[in-house]
Amino acid sequence: MTHRLVLAFALAATLTAAARAAPAPPLVDYHPSMGDLMTMAVQPRHTKLGLAGQARNWTYAAYEASELRHAFDRVAKTIPVYRDNDIAGAAANNMKAPLDALDAAIKARDAAAFTRAYAQATHGCNACHKSLEHPEVVIKSPVGSPYPDQDFRPRAAR
Numbered sequence: 001m002t003h004r005l006v007l008a009f010a011l012a013a014t015l016t017a018a019a020r021a022a023p024a025p026p027l028v029d030y031h032p033s034m035g036d037l038m039t040m041a042v043q044p045r046h047t048k049l050g051l052a053g054q055a056r057n058w059t060y061a062a063y064e065a066s067e068l069r070h071a072f073d074r075v076a077k078t079i080p081v082y083r084d085n086d087i088a089g090a091a092a093n094n095m096k097a098p099l100d101a102l103d104a105a106i107k108a109r110d111a112a113a114f115t116r117a118y119a120q121a122t123h124g125c126n127a128c129h130k131s132l133e134h135p136e137v138v139i140k141s142p143v144g145s146p147y148p149d150q151d152f153r154p155r156a157a158r
């Protein structure tokens, strides 16, 4: 046997032993709950959108309004039915009109219209919570930023 062959066999034996000793752990399939999705995908977008409007940062507000709208699409895809309720339908009933009004206000760069539409959206959050038996979850307009590392001011004001 050549040295090279011996080396190859030794290597193969070592690899086989290593594979036996450490089987790959199974990947954990994470299924977020409705509360998880609200906390990580919906609430921060609502907060940031409010801060963007307060700062009159229309470019960023347009981005964040789109993020919020699409977050609801993903929530409905992830949890289509919550306690016998159709989530896509509930999201559309409560959020579509306010999100459309927000888009229009942002496009028009109209601060008063934004404030009205944002209040309407916040009301939509709470109406859905009430209708799905979670009236204890009460959303309001943010006061001050909980994000120390993000600048919400428009570019010209920085």
Ligand code: HEC
Binding pocket: 034, 035, 038, 039, 042, 043, 046, 082, 087, 090, 091, 094, 095, 121, 122, 124, 125, 126, 128, 129, 132, 134, 137, 139
């Ligand atoms: C389609 C209905 C629906 C809409 C619209 C909705 N939510 Fe929720 N939300 C729920 C449900 C249902 C729960 C309770 C989930 C649970 O814990 O089982 C919830 C819970 C929450 C919670 C509680 C999480 C916690 O641990 O404190 C927050 C925060 C929240 N929602 C934020 C929002 C915000 C902000 C909006 C509006 C931008 C919104 N939600 C719109 C259905 C909705």
